[in-house]
Amino acid sequence: MFLRVKIDRRDQPAQLFLWQGNERSSPPREYVMTSMIFGFTQNSPFLAHSVRDYNARAHAETHPLALNAIVRSHYMDDYLDSYATVEEAVSTAKQVTEVHQKAGFALAGWNSNHAALLEDKPEELLARKPKEVA
Incomplete structure (x- = not known):
């Protein structure tokens, strides 16, 4: 990131x-360096979060589901969330992906307990091994 x-x-x-x-x-x-240095342990995470959240807010009008998901359910470039319906999860994941793409970010390691969420994800962006989340 x-x-x-x-x-x-x-x-x-x-x-x-x-x-x-x-x-x-x-x-x-x-x-x-023309890109953010990831070795500044005090500044880099804060700045990366700020850029990520700024981008989400910039697209809030066209991607309202992504705003909350990005600002509240991300840690750095990891995203973990749950939804009441598959439709809501699919819509939100689509918006999150689109907003991140607008900033040149791509989430990788996608995993879900429902196949519908992963249908539109390229194979190289899927998790190699499913993870258990307790």
Whole structure:
């Protein structure tokens, strides 16, 4: 998720770093990260959540079911929820997928106790092994 969040060009110099690689006799080269760094344990998770939630709010009018699902039922890029009906689950999952796609995010590891929820998901986005949730 972190690498999918691009940093505004004006802020990229804050992520400047030097890299020498195996060329120890040469001076190090200067690089800049253009995406969010996931190693900042205090800032990166907060910023990733903020971007994810901002995107959900930006599409709330056209994807109202996704707003609550994304803001309240996600931890980073993991999504866990339950619904009273299969229809509600399918509609919400469709909206969540569409909203995330608009930001360049893709949820992977989809799993459900009802096959209808997984019908439109590409094989590569399905969970490899089902997980038991207690």
